[in-house]
Amino acid sequence: MMSPDCPTLYWISGSPPAWRVMLALVIKGVAFDARHLYHGAGENRDPAYLALNPKGQVPTIVAGDIVLRESLAILAWLDRAFPDQPIWGNDHRGAAAIWQDVMLMEGDLRPAVTAAAQGLIRGRPVPTESVDVLEREANHLDARLASTAFLGGERPMASDIWLYPALRWIGRGVALSADPPKALRGLVTARPALAAWDARLTALPGVASTHPPHWEDK
Ligand SMILES: N[C@@H](CCC(=O)N[C@@H](CS)C(=O)NCC(=O)O)C(=O)O
Numbered sequence: 001m002m003s004p005d006c007p008t009l010y011w012i013s014g015s016p017p018a019w020r021v022m023l024a025l026v027i028k029g030v031a032f033d034a035r036h037l038y039h040g041a042g043e044n045r046d047p048a049y050l051a052l053n054p055k056g057q058v059p060t061i062v063a064g065d066i067v068l069r070e071s072l073a074i075l076a077w078l079d080r081a082f083p084d085q086p087i088w089g090n091d092h093r094g095a096a097a098i099w100q101d102v103m104l105m106e107g108d109l110r111p112a113v114t115a116a117a118q119g120l121i122r123g124r125p126v127p128t129e130s131v132d133v134l135e136r137e138a139n140h141l142d143a144r145l146a147s148t149a150f151l152g153g154e155r156p157m158a159s160d161i162w163l164y165p166a167l168r169w170i171g172r173g174v175a176l177s178a179d180p181p182k183a184l185r186g187l188v189t190a191r192p193a194l195a196a197w198d199a200r201l202t203a204l205p206g207v208a209s210t211h212p213p214h215w216e217d218k
Pocket residue numbers: 012015016017018044055056057058059069070071072
């Protein structure tokens with residue numbers, strides 16, 4: 001089966017689900033056309049975009065007659081459409097382990113990540129239980145990453161791709177907050193294996209270019 005030509009990715013700067021898809025494209029080495037929608041200007045509510053994504057959300061990916069929403073569905077599709085550099089494992093065991101990680105992250109980590117990042121960015125208190133979950137999960141991840149380059153093995157997989165924007169979003173919130181909880185300030189930097197993983201991923205070709213451009217402006 002031939003791979004579809006050059007997909008178009010619709011994204012909003014700073015959206016973790018859209019960032020995930022962009023990271024996957026870069027890590028897999030798939031050429032793509034990036035269409036940046038300006039949330040402040042309501043570009044994601046434009047009727048032409050709502051025809052692709054009725055919720056007005058990002059990401060959306062278009063490749064020929066394929067129109068896909070939902071970041072995890074897009075990551076799954078990408079691996080079938082572009083099989084080189086797989087992000088869902090090299091075999092059935094790898095696929096199962098990566099899906100398990102991603103689903104645990106969606107279930108356990110995502111609510112805490114969202115509460116923390118949004119609280120910090122909006123100047124609201126971060127619930128203690130969210131800070132506790134993040135500390136506990138960061139400790140687990142740090143322990144795991146002490147013996148492996150990436151969560152998925154020698155190369156980044158979908159679990160790494162899920163985690164990177166999530167932790168960077170919290171880091172963005174910490175940078176903007178006047179008084180972030182101490183536990184969140186060092187969430188990555190105080191954990192050597194997690195910090196090394198973040199640096200390793202950032203150093204991969206193209207990864208730094210996926211960082212949200214508006215974060216540069218403060
Ligand atoms: N479950 C969806 C979540 C997508 C989502 O929540 N996108 C948000 C940005 S993080 C969005 O597009 N918000 C724009 C809006 O609703 O106006 C996915 O994983 O793709």
